Amino acid sequence: MTRRQRRTAAVVVLVAGVAAATALAVTAFRKNMMYFYTPSDLAARDVPVSAVMDLGGLVEPGTLKHGTGLAIRFMMTDCHHQMPVAYDGVLPDLFREGQGVVATGHLNADGTFVASRILAKHDSSYMPPNVARQVKAAELQGRKDCAAFKTLGDKAMTAARDAP
């Protein structure tokens, strides 16, 4: 081998090694790198009451109810399971029914997720208001795209999620 071929081999082995190590680490820690859990994740396991976590999903259209002051209640869905969420505080501009949201909080004893902070997730579609009006209002209101809310791929959880 010439010196150049040796250098090429060394560089390729180095990059392949680092890439493989990163791929293994990323795969092993996949569930630790999730920014939030979904209602299906919670349905599939026993979650201790008052454990603080992030929960993400869509605000189920038609379930948003306003209480006194800033208090709200709504159902959060990932298209498989639903979870009631209660919140009392300032909402981001993008918050609305049908929108993806990420709530920080904990489960209380009666199975309601009590949020201390709610962030809105953008759905990555952009259009002018008149186009949005042409797309049937009902369709916009009722549309549910849960692709952005991934449930952890454990076998037990997949089974639990697919159960009716």
Place this chain on the structure above:
Amino acid sequence: MWLWFHRLASPPSFYRFAGILAPWLLAIGLTAIAAGFYGGLVLAPADYQQGDAFRIIYVHVPAAWLSLLGYSAMAVAAFVALVWRIKLAEAVVVASAPAGASFTALALATGMLWGKPMWGAYWVWDARLTSELVLLFLYLGVVALNSAFSDPRAGARACALLALVGAVNVPIVHYSVVWWNSLHQGATVFKPGGPSISPGMLWPLLTAAFGFTMFYAAVVLRRMQNELLIRERNSLWVRELVPVVAA
């Protein structure tokens, strides 16, 4: 073809070539950026959800796109520099890092400004934001490593090694929103089923992205010219070009 390539790779030829090319790229880039900004900030309609706040994508998306493209180009140059020991490729690595770091910082800053009103938070530690921050640190690491060496060629080789190893982060940044749950939204332009952005909003974005890319290329070429002048300061062609240095 190869002969032309080899001639171009010699520092004096490349210095002249870059001197001719850079002003054109800069002019094309600034024109495209101006057109993209006019289209995006004036002509494009407001968004149905975000109103006028969506217009920050005309800076954020091109900057974020360049942060990845710039790193990819730097990593390819790093490979060439390590294997073939070409001086020009070393200059690409060293010249790219500060420019790439600037665009990465711009992408992070504009994203944070948008995130506060829209998401409700300047910053969250989700996979996309965190990996983009790692990208900034990789760029800054290359800058710092280069200035830590007194021998520019040894410094460039160390930088090339870091740049190449750090390249594993590029696909992580890009696919972070696919592999993990993140607060950051997924792709809008390059996604299955076509772009989910109306044409009147899309063309200014693509124009601005093209303009940013040309501008970036012009900046890197100019930085490479300076790098070559410094590295070759004792050679005949630099002495002829800049008599003051010789004196």
